[in-house]
Amino acid sequence: MSAPLESGERALLIDRKGRRYLVTLRPGGEFHTHHGAVAHDAIIGFHEGVRVYSTSGVPLIVFRPSLAEFVLKMPRGAQVIYPKDIGLILVLADIGPGQTVLEAGTGSGALTLALSRMVGERGRLISYEIREDFHARARANVEAFLGKIPPSLELRLGDLTAGVPERDVDRIVLDLPEPWTVIPVAREVLRPGAIFCSYVPTVLQVHQAVEELRGAGFTEIATIEGLVRPWHVEGQSVRPDHRMVAHTGFITTARFLGV
Numbered sequence: 570m571s572a573p574l575e576s577g578e579r580a581l582l583i584d585r586k587g588r589r590y591l592v593t594l595r596p597g598g599e600f601h602t603h604h605g606a607v608a609h610d611a612i613i614g615f616h617e618g619v620r621v622y623s624t625s626g627v628p629l630i631v632f633r634p635s636l637a638e639f640v641l642k643m644p645r646g647a648q649v650i651y652p653k654d655i656g657l658i659l660v661l662a663d664i665g666p667g668q669t670v671l672e673a674g675t676g677s678g679a680l681t682l683a684l685s686r687m688v689g690e691r692g693r694l695i696s697y698e699i700r701e702d703f704h705a706r707a708r709a710n711v712e713a714f715l716g717k718i719p720p721s722l723e724l725r726l727g728d729l730t731a732g733v734p735e736r737d738v739d740r741i742v743l744d745l746p747e748p749w750t751v752i753p754v755a756r757e758v759l760r761p762g763a764i765f766c767s768y769v770p771t772v773l774q775v776h777q778a779v780e781e782l783r784g785a786g787f788t789e790i791a792t793i794e795g796l797v798r799p800w801h802v803e804g805q806s807v808r809p810d811h812r813m814v815a816h817t818g819f820i821t822t823a824r825f826l827g828v
């Protein structure tokens with residue numbers, strides 16, 4: 570059985586309508602909803618799945634947030650990558666334990682969290698962010714979810730296009746507006762066979778990135794868009810939800826041939 574929920578941890582409270590609240594647990598603390606307050610002391614020391622009641626008697630279930638739940642609720646500086654795209658990026662960029670991965674920009678740190686988990690303790694993730702406020706926000710979000718910055722993760726404040734000291738890098742993963750500006754750096758640091766992956770919201774950006782990758786020693790270039798349609802499953806009403814996230818971004822991957 571997992572450990573009981575502790576003071577300082579993030580807890581996810583879910584009400585009967587599926588509304589989710591992310592709370593940092595503090596002894597004596599209270600979480601206020603429009604249904605009244607919930608005492609943190611009713612959660613601290615209890616196991617996930619505990620049911621708590623607000624002062625007006627409304628029940629909420631408590632869990633530790635999953636990575637996807639945390640990402641959708643964590644404080645944001647930059648717009649985060651949605652879990653549906655994070656999942657695709659991890660598989661299409663073939664992120665795995667022990668790899669050296671270069672990321673930019675860190676933004677709010679959503680993708681950083683997922684990449685960090687995948688490279689594991691034996692791997693290295695170096696993530697660049699050009700804006701000091703976003704760099705600090707991402708650091709706080711990683712610490713909030715993982716408890717600390719893992720030794721395998723380096724959050725660097727700086728412009729990735731200015732170059733990096735690393736060599737023999739296995740993967741570059743980019744979520745920034747002009748990924749083609751990173752191609753010269755990618756050519757210097759990637760090992761032959763390494764994967765370049767970029768995430769951009771518009772087709773014009775995809776077009777420019779693909780054209781420039783083609784002329785720069787990359788092959789197996791592919792672009793996809795992931796559409797996820799949630800379903801409503803209740804009694805006899807089994808149908809797609811009325812709403813879905815129609816568009817987020819395009820994922821482009823390419824293999825480096827070596828220079």
Ligand SMILES: C[S@@+](CC[C@H](N)C(=O)[O-])C[C@H]1O[C@@H](n2cnc3c(N)ncnc32)[C@H](O)[C@@H]1O
Pocket residue numbers: 647648649650673674675676677678679680681697698699700703727728729730744745746
């Ligand atoms: C959309 S956000 C990234 C969001 C992030 N993937 C997440 O899931 O939280 C894009 C970020 O790239 C940063 N950025 C843009 N150009 C950069 C560069 N050349 N080097 C490092 N960071 C850069 C921006 O400041 C911004 O924070």
